[in-house]
Amino acid sequence: MRIIQVLGTNGKGTTSTYIADILTQAGYKTGLFTSPHLIRREERIKIDKKNIPAERFDALEEKYKSEETFFKTFTKAAMEYFEEEKVDFAVLECGIGGRKDPTTAYPAECKVFCRIGMDHMHILGNSVREIAEEKFAAVRPGITVITMPQRDEAMEVGVRVCREMGAKLIVTENYTEGKDADHINYRGIENIRINSPTDAARQNACMAIDAVLSLENTHITADDIRTAVSNMVMPGRVQYFAEEDLLIDGAHNEDSLHLLAHILRTRYKGRKIVLLTSATVRKDVSELSDLAKELGAVVYTTCVVKSRNVSAAELAEKFEGAIAIEDFEDAYPTAKKAAHESGSMLLCAGSLYLAGAVLGEIGYEV
Numbered sequence: 001m002r003i004i005q006v007l008g009t010n011g012k013g014t015t016s017t018y019i020a021d022i023l024t025q026a027g028y029k030t031g032l033f034t035s036p037h038l039i040r041r042e043e044r045i046k047i048d049k050k051n052i053p054a055e056r057f058d059a060l061e062e063k064y065k066s067e068e069t070f071f072k073t074f075t076k077a078a079m080e081y082f083e084e085e086k087v088d089f090a091v092l093e094c095g096i097g098g099r100k101d102p103t104t105a106y107p108a109e110c111k112v113f114c115r116i117g118m119d120h121m122h123i124l125g126n127s128v129r130e131i132a133e134e135k136f137a138a139v140r141p142g143i144t145v146i147t148m149p150q151r152d153e154a155m156e157v158g159v160r161v162c163r164e165m166g167a168k169l170i171v172t173e174n175y176t177e178g179k180d181a182d183h184i185n186y187r188g189i190e191n192i193r194i195n196s197p198t199d200a201a202r203q204n205a206c207m208a209i210d211a212v213l214s215l216e217n218t219h220i221t222a223d224d225i226r227t228a229v230s231n232m233v234m235p236g237r238v239q240y241f242a243e244e245d246l247l248i249d250g251a252h253n254e255d256s257l258h259l260l261a262h263i264l265r266t267r268y269k270g271r272k273i274v275l276l277t278s279a280t281v282r283k284d285v286s287e288l289s290d291l292a293k294e295l296g297a298v299v300y301t302t303c304v305v306k307s308r309n310v311s312a313a314e315l316a317e318k319f320e321g322a323i324a325i326e327d328f329e330d331a332y333p334t335a336k337k338a339a340h341e342s343g344s345m346l347l348c349a350g351s352l353y354l355a356g357a358v359l360g361e362i363g364y365e366v
Contacts, residue, residue: 008114
């Protein structure tokens with residue numbers, strides 16, 4: 001079993017999924033381990049885009065329940081499942097950091113570093129450089145490292161660590177626009193359709209392409225790449241449902257919220273917005289609060305996972321004129337009704353837990 005690890009602050013799940021889907025399209029049996037799940041736990045562990053059976057997940061969770069964290073439990077469960085099923089490749093999304101993350105314990109031949117920014121500062125550090133040190137500490141001697149162009153301080157760390165470790169560093173290049181705004185050209189592969197309006201999705205696809213092309217002793221064609229990337233949709237990431245006039249985005253930190261803001265200011269310019277939001281403990285919601293004020297959004301706050309989220313009342317204090325509804329089961333239909341009656345788009349943003357809850361409400365299958 002060959003392993004690819006995906007690290008960073010933003011875009012790990014999307015990049016991991018692109019990589020796994022390309023490998024599956026090329027005929028390789030491919031395991032994918034990601035987090036968090038949106039609707040059901042089995043989403044975290046897939047082989048060739050199919051979730052692990054619930055009963056197998058339960059058995060493996062029971063076997064490893066004594067591990068000190070649930071993430072380590074799920075990591076060990078995933079790896080045992082992949083080994084049992086004899087996958088050719090396992091694509092592992094890192095949890096937090098890199099230095100001590102459970103996925104780092106497994107010998108990856110390729111490590112992909114998505115955009116590094118400010119998140120989980122209480123664990124990783126209070127500057128981009130400190131966070132980059134924690135993430136690039138996962139690099140091992142002689143491997144291949146793929147990274148997008150990072151902020152200067154993060155890039156300096158990556159270049160230094162790769163040099164010290166004798167790792168091959170590949171920096172993702174700029175893509176060009178294809179036949180229209182929804183298509184890109186990259187590494188000589190033309191007209192790759194991207195099912196997302198964000199530049200970040202394009203960058204993530206390019207990192208995934210660089211990762212699979214770096215793998216030795218594989219046969220992956222341009223058609224494999226084009227087909228897999230063009231068919232991939234990442235649930236809960238700037239995902240619009242026209243019939244519902246609903247935009248769902250799990251954006252919850254500074255960089256991802258900047259991307260969401262750009263989409264709202266361009267693609268949805270002039271739309272009236274009703275915002276439904278929730279937030280996990282320690283999350284700085286000032287970016288989303290400022291954006292809501294700028295857009296003149298009507299704001300509802302709620303609490304999806306009571307053990308992980310701040311209360312709706314506490315969150316409402318961070319938003320001008322917000323209406324707090326603690327139970328999501330009441331908050332969602334109330335916000336939906338308010339959006340419909342005012343001719344507004346309903347935006348659900350601020351948390352992947354919220355994104356998953358809303359997808360569940362509309363019957364979306366992940």
